[in-house]
Amino acid sequence: MNYAVKVHDIKKNFKKSGKIIKALKGVSFEIERGEIYGLLGPNGSGKSTLIRLMSTLLYPDCGKIEIFDHDVLKEEKIVKRMINRVSVEASFFMKLSAIENLRYACGIYGFPFGKSKERILRMLEQVGIPKSRFNDPLENFSRGMQQKVAISRAFLTSPILMLLDEPTTGLDPKAKREVQSMVKDVVREHDATILLTTHDMEEAEKLCDRISIIHHGKIVAEGIPVKLKEEYSAKTLEDVFLEVIGVKIEEADENE
Amino acid sequence: MSEGNALKEFYAGLAVMIRNFDLVKRYWKWEVVFFAYTIANTVTMGFVGKSMGGGNRTILYMIIGATMWSYLSVLFEVLAETVAWERWEGTIEYTFMSPMKRITHLVGTCSFAIVYGMLRTFLMFIIVAPLFGINLASMNMLATLVVLIVASISFTGFGMMGAVLPLISPEKGVQVVHIFQAFILMVSGVYYSVSVMPKWMETLSYFSPATYALEAMRETVLNGEGVGAIMDKLVPMALMGVILLPLGLLIFKWGEIFSKRRGFLKRNG
Ligand SMILES: Nc1ncnc2c1ncn2[C@@H]1O[C@H](COP(=O)(O)OP(=O)(O)O)[C@@H](O)[C@H]1O
Ligand SMILES: [Mg+2]
Secondary structure, eight states: OEEEEEEEEEEEEETTTTEEEEEEEEEEEEETTTEEEEEEEOTTTTTHHHHHHHTTTSSEEEEEEEETEEEEETTTTHHHEEEHHHHSSOOOOOOHHHHHHHHHHHHTTTTTEEEEEEHHHHHHHHHOGGGGGTSSBBBOOOHHHHHHHHHHHHTOOOOOHHHHHHHTTTTOHHHHHHHHHHHHHHHHHHHOOEEEEESSSHHHHHSSSEEEEEEEEEEEEEOOHHHHHHHHTTTSHHHHHHHHHSOOGGOOOOOO | HHHHHHHHHHHHHHHHHHHHHHHHTTHHHHHHHHHHHHHHHHHHHHHHHHSSSOOEEEHHHHHHHHHHHHHHHHHHHHHTTTHHHHHHHHHHHHHHHHOOHHHHHOOOOHEEEEEEEHHHHHHHHHHHHHHHHHOOTTTHHHHHHHHHHHHHHHHHHHHHHHHHHHHHOOOHHHHHHHHHHHHHHHHHTTTSSSGSSHHHHHHHTOHHHHHHHHHHHHHOOOOOOOOOOGEEEEEHHEEEEEHHHHHHHHHHHHHHHHHHHHHSSSOOH
């Protein structure tokens, strides 16, 4: 099969002030090429941990992740070239400008500034950053604008797998809608596979071809949104969540 | 490594270097404060030298100490704090996610530190020298430059080993780096000959590349000695560089694996 991602029985524990936190307790799933796959779960359910394991920033205790048939652990460098990521936190050098940040971000992927400059400017324009702000420190940008720059950064390296870790959390409704439609546009244009984590059910329904629900480090339901709703005879994904977990998603937050 | 990949690594290293200069530019107020502090410290040491009598020679002895120490400190701090800095900015995961090799990352950081440190030191010397009417007539330029280069290589290895501390201990790493730095300052004879220390401390000084750097520097600047005459300092220093650089890289890589197991790369703990 043509899988972009294969996650097989991944487990990950953390030690925090003497206590053991079981962040992932045996997670398996697959994402097909070209899919927008949604990972839904409350805060602390293990979404970001999974994303970090895929981005080579964490090593699993056991299990295996393959990205386009390359083992994340054994073929780290190949995998790194195929992926990029947008996280909840903007994660920029806040005193540097959008251009300075993106020049660095492209540079460490091996693109000389001479070559990437045009693309950077075009990308920033495309995501709707006014030209007059290109050289402003990012600390003066709104959260929404920072997140747009983060999306630019991620797509500038032309990843074939994009990891979007709650890209719209904390944005105001307008910025949220903009970022969501941007994700759709950019996907169409770049022909990438997307893994999107969120705890926004509406967003998942709007964007994702297929979703899974993660709770306490375990996947508890998976399927196409329409089918899932049928299966649980629910009107919305929120109701599906309520059926599966027994509480509303807002009330299911785990110790953060 | 293919030519294309080598070129990619080159651009990546360059990007690290440029980004560091961008940060210097954008944090210029901090730079001014830091620079003023270094100048004040160097001038103070110059006057300590003057008050001891002995004229130009004693003053220079102290100023060489202050200048070299500020240079080596910059090398050490830039490297040792690179991880801590990026964790604080929140960019660390993006830097570590990139396909750039770790050696490229660190060499890029070293290159920045050397260029930045040299510029800073040169500028400082230009400001401080007239204040004491310093006379450099006896200095051997070439030999002094050789000392600087060899010392830089040696010290960046030290810096890399320091850099691993914030990697494996997000909370205490930076403090330990500073303790380590203070300790090197104490045993390396920055403002005095290491022979004045108790025997056991003097023995420790032989393990610090700074000791050799300072002794060699004083020979070339004060006595005009050439490269041949300071071989006994250059060789141990170069040897330490040859050992410390790959060792530093190895330890750093080990630290990276450790922190990826424990989940320490993340911003907070
Ligand atoms: N680096 C880490 N060190 C210690 N604990 C962590 C780390 N990362 C995540 N955790 C813990 O693992 C659990 C899952 O976290 P996370 O994957 O961030 O959840 P989510 O992204 O779904 O909100 C939480 O209990 C969190 O506190
Ligand atoms: Mg998260």
